[in-house]
Amino acid sequence: MQSRLDERFTAAREEGRSLLVGYLPAGYPTVDGGIAAMRAMVAAGVDVVEVGLPYSDPTLDGPVIQDAADAALRGGVTTTDVLRTVEAVAATGAPVLVMSYWNPIDRYGPARFAADLAAAGGAGAITPDLPPEEAAPWLAASAERGLAPVFLVAPSSSDARIRLVAGISRGFVYAASLMGVTGTRAAVGTQAADLVARVRTATELPVAVGLGVSTGAQAAEVAGFADGVIVGSALVKVLVDAQRSGAGDAAALDGIGRLAAELAAGVRTPVPASA
Amino acid sequence: MATRTAAQPAPAETATAAPSIGAVREQAENWQAFPDPAGHFGRFGGRFVPEALMAALDELTEAYDQARADEGFVAELDRLLATYAGRPTPLTDAHRLTEQVGGARILLKREDLAHTGSHKINNVLGQCLLAKRMGKTRVIAETGAGQHGVATATASALLGLDCVVYMGEEDTRRQALNVARMRLLGAEVVPVASGSRTLKDAINEAMRDWVATVEHTHYCIGSVMGPHPFPMMVRDFQRIIGVEARAQVLERTGRLPDAVVACVGGGSNAMGIFHPFIPDTAVALIGCEAGGDGVATGRHAAAIAGGSAGVLHGMRTFLLQDEFGQTQVSHSISAGLDYPGIGPEHALLHETGRASYRVVDDAAAMAALALVARTEGILVAIESAHAFAGAFDVARELGPDATVLVNCSGRGDKDVDTAARWFGLLDDAGGGAAGADPRG
Ligand SMILES: Cc1ncc(COP(=O)(O)O)c(C=O)c1O
Numbered sequence: 229m230q231s232r233l234d235e236r237f238t239a240a241r242e243e244g245r246s247l248l249v250g251y252l253p254a255g256y257p258t259v260d261g262g263i264a265a266m267r268a269m270v271a272a273g274v275d276v277v278e279v280g281l282p283y284s285d286p287t288l289d290g291p292v293i294q295d296a297a298d299a300a301l302r303g304g305v306t307t308t309d310v311l312r313t314v315e316a317v318a319a320t321g322a323p324v325l326v327m328s329y330w331n332p333i334d335r336y337g338p339a340r341f342a343a344d345l346a347a348a349g350g351a352g353a354i355t356p357d358l359p360p361e362e363a364a365p366w367l368a369a370s371a372e373r374g375l376a377p378v379f380l381v382a383p384s385s386s387d388a389r390i391r392l393v394a395g396i397s398r399g400f401v402y403a404a405s406l407m408g409v410t411g412t413r414a415a416v417g418t419q420a421a422d423l424v425a426r427v428r429t430a431t432e433l434p435v436a437v438g439l440g441v442s443t444g445a446q447a448a449e450v451a452g453f454a455d456g457v458i459v460g461s462a463l464v465k466v467l468v469d470a471q472r473s474g475a476g477d478a479a480a481l482d483g484i485g486r487l488a489a490e491l492a493a494g495v496r497t498p499v500p501a502s503a
Numbered sequence: 504m505a506t507r508t509a510a511q512p513a514p515a516e517t518a519t520a521a522p523s524i525g526a527v528r529e530q531a532e533n534w535q536a537f538p539d540p541a542g543h544f545g546r547f548g549g550r551f552v553p554e555a556l557m558a559a560l561d562e563l564t565e566a567y568d569q570a571r572a573d574e575g576f577v578a579e580l581d582r583l584l585a586t587y588a589g590r591p592t593p594l595t596d597a598h599r600l601t602e603q604v605g606g607a608r609i610l611l612k613r614e615d616l617a618h619t620g621s622h623k624i625n626n627v628l629g630q631c632l633l634a635k636r637m638g639k640t641r642v643i644a645e646t647g648a649g650q651h652g653v654a655t656a657t658a659s660a661l662l663g664l665d666c667v668v669y670m671g672e673e674d675t676r677r678q679a680l681n682v683a684r685m686r687l688l689g690a691e692v693v694p695v696a697s698g699s700r701t702l703k704d705a706i707n708e709a710m711r712d713w714v715a716t717v718e719h720t721h722y723c724i725g726s727v728m729g730p731h732p733f734p735m736m737v738r739d740f741q742r743i744i745g746v747e748a749r750a751q752v753l754e755r756t757g758r759l760p761d762a763v764v765a766c767v768g769g770g771s772n773a774m775g776i777f778h779p780f781i782p783d784t785a786v787a788l789i790g791c792e793a794g795g796d797g798v799a800t801g802r803h804a805a806a807i808a809g810g811s812a813g814v815l816h817g818m819r820t821f822l823l824q825d826e827f828g829q830t831q832v833s834h835s836i837s838a839g840l841d842y843p844g845i846g847p848e849h850a851l852l853h854e855t856g857r858a859s860y861r862v863v864d865d866a867a868a869m870a871a872l873a874l875v876a877r878t879e880g881i882l883v884a885i886e887s888a889h890a891f892a893g894a895f896d897v898a899r900e901l902g903p904d905a906t907v908l909v910n911c912s913g914r915g916d917k918d919v920d921t922a923a924r925w926f927g928l929l930d931d932a933g934g935g936a937a938g939a940d941p942r943g
Binding site: 330 | 552710816830
């Protein structure tokens, strides 16, 4: 059975482009402000939304996402607000995934979280610190609710581990472009293309590349070899900068719209990988 | 009270099939079966880390397995422990303390006399030797009290490794002397200003560093915590404490102690002294968690008494968390015990009943620190003072025919400032926090 997420990847493949996946944390700067920002990025061309679940110990995130998550938690955001955000954004028609460290889902209860995420219209969840070896309860819960469990591969992953991760992922495989935490980078490293090529020998699933992409040009480059381009910190930074400078909500949403449009143009003009 | 909601057990389906308690208790005599090859201590432990670190953890596990089977490696570590760290550390009969407390005979395992002033050196020499063997040129570490940071800086200086230590900003103030010590030893100390600015945030920052540098960097974790193989490996390197103490007590008293008492932050000094005694089921193993202002106040660091099962820093264990799985900030006068989690092997020892855990609050620990100082002439670390306070109760409960072995995990030089403020011993400081006179 094709999910909304699967259909988007198929359609994009037929259009000869990559999907643009945009990440923002729920509850930043407020729950409603976060929803508005996510809707703005969908309106400007983001195909798939990753709703971040703010967590107290985000060991995989660089300073930008840490700061936003910290502020969201100080503002009192909870898992319930995250699910409300998913529901509001899924209403736009875009597939919505939750991006969460494992403990909040573990604590909520994997089966209960899967049920509530599905009920909110969510497409699945990305769980960056849940390794395949510990994933059985989440795989069962996701399968029962028709959710896509998305797992990560990294440049350091062996071919055997890539097969393991790809074998349990649904929707797509998330390829971390580099060894490091989230944050914008001046250049997308060569490791990403090699990694995607290795993933393709293991699975037919689409492969999306994340970590470090921040500009339309980088998006075009990654679109040359990947099915999806994931952008997080660059979008979050627009919101954080607007908060810091007191630019106001309207200016923040404009900024999100501008960056999303630039990135959306990028994924539509893939630079051939051999170039 | 806030922590009660947090302490409610997570929904049943999150517990990966727990082995029956009876079955595990039987395994006390075969405790070396833990962890399993994937790093599980019963339902605890494991590896909850980003995929990017999995290859490094596999590499580390393999290198460690080879090293511990390699006579050359073992001999080199033994040589450093003896000629550099000052092992074996002595066993001290605390006569005057025993008399004052009025109960069991109290024996002290003197890790405070090891080089750098605490048990932390045992683990660090092992890991830094291993890092060199693996071809790493740089080590990173987290530190709370600064003792693990100082030990890592020391071993790095000795072995010619670059060293970076992450320390919560709050702790760099509480333990300023140790910051200077680390810098003197050539280490770079990075104050961490994110989150609660204490040990847990220093660990987060060290992990962020490691993901990006893992090719040439070893993360020297300072306690029996984190993803597999760290809880097992750190325990093995600290086991020397219990191996020595068991033989020393047998030689001194002709029998095993009735109880072994240690403080528990992450739990490495406790695991080190407990582990060789686990098959001796007549010996009570007692860990002392930091109670801060008291568990009932919610301001404490007692992961077993006031926490619940969950995942933090790569391991499944007991931790302080709210109903949504957000880590709660811990509180303790002792920077080295100020951590919201506990090593996974302790979680299993607790759940099987092979060890028991008590809570010692700030005031009881500081009173114990003062009593040990004036009866034995030993100024212990505030961390270790928690073990002493627990041991006094145990000694009274067991009575004069019994023997209690206390792990004196470190010396208190680093804590003189905190203690002076607590007791009001500085001429310009006015009364102490508790108005307590250390002379009783
Ligand atoms: C002297 C001393 N004892 C105990 C601890 C707590 O650590 P662990 O529970 O791993 O022994 C520390 C930590 O800094 C310490 O410095």
